[in-house]
Amino acid sequence: MTNALWGQRLLYFLISLLFILWLIVPQNPLPQALPTPEFLLCFTLAIILRRPEALPVILIAIIFLFCDVLFNRPIGLWTAIVIIISEFAKTQYWRYKDSNFVTTWFFISFLSSVGIFLYMIVLDLLLVPQSNFWQYLIWALITILIYPFMFCLSFLIVGFDKQNYERPFVRKKI
């Protein structure tokens, strides 16, 4: 069991690294007018809501700090927000472990929007030069839209055992 857990962590680390590299490759294929969706946040939350024990805080912190440094973002702020969100999601695991996909999606949307707007507000308060509100709104929206894909990708890590893929789509009778 512990071995499997470490395997999952390693896999998460490698996939995140690949994501980061894919994002910093020049000539990003996504249109420049749109901000890049927060792939890693969705990916992390998708895993947490199915296997909260798979992702320790330190791993999340390392990955996101690395992102902050490489993506030329303010160092540390986004990481702090992501840790807060993911810890909150861990405490809410019992509530969502049996619910269907759409309910989880709503919860994730709520979490990521709150995170993104918190980020915007803190940067605004500290007078860091910023892009406008609409771009943050679009950022939040496409982050929400990208969640189903990241959810599918999370199967790679939490595995295909029956309990796992039935859980998100079928509401269990209590």
Added chain:
Amino acid sequence: MARNNNEDINYAGRFGRALATISIVFCLILFLLWRLDNPRAETIRLAVIDKFVPNFNFLLTPLTTLQNIALDFRSYTDLFELNKELSKEIQQLKYWKEQAIQWEAKYAKLLDLNRVKLDLKLTYTTGIVLADSGSGFRQNVLINIGVKDGIKNGWAATDGLGLVGRVTGVGESTALVMLLTDTSSKLAVSIQPSGGKAIMQGDNTMFPTLELINNVDQIAAGDRVITSGDGQVFPKGLLIGRVVKDSTGRKRVSLAADYKRLAFLRVLRMVPIETVQESDVLIGTEIIKKDLSEDKDTLND
């Protein structure tokens, strides 16, 4: 659904909570340090990038190739459209070519008449783009030349045609170029032919805005935008792009550099422009002052 507190405790025990709190506080402290001592934080960031990115070239190269294949595929679909437009453009270019030859001859003749001593030409170093910012919120690219190649902060980078941005950080073998579209990019520009001055400011779109234009009424869409050389950030007269108007009537710049395909960047070596600041200042005033004060000291003794 019954609430189950046991699991709650299992997944985030007391130790886990403490660890989470510590890492959140740590990140917030990092952020505050970044805000308060920005230059140092950026130096550290560059050092990390400098270590990391070149090591992952073996992964970056195949990823770049993959993305280029995808992009090329997209461009094949536009090929037909493009062909039509190109043939139209060729016609126009022929006209310009003719014009250029005539001008060149005229220019040579005038130079000869004048016997002008030309400015020392700007020399440049060319670098390959290694990575871009990865998010739509910061617009910069990383190139593979740095201190080793004599790159300095503040130098201009072009893609051969138009200005792309400026070097904002230099590592041992990498340099960070902030693009003109970044929100913190501000640049004094001059608009030709009217000669108006303005500030071009990036706002994360492909079209930076023009602010504080000093002769708004004389500026029309299509005017050329070049660097004005004010503030001595950039050499004078580098091409930036053309003026366009957006749907709200705000004036913006359509950049001449092809931002969609930044593969090579030319960093212009800049020789600082010498200027005369004050009229007749005695050279070495400080030394004289120092001497006087020393004299006083000896008198007091």
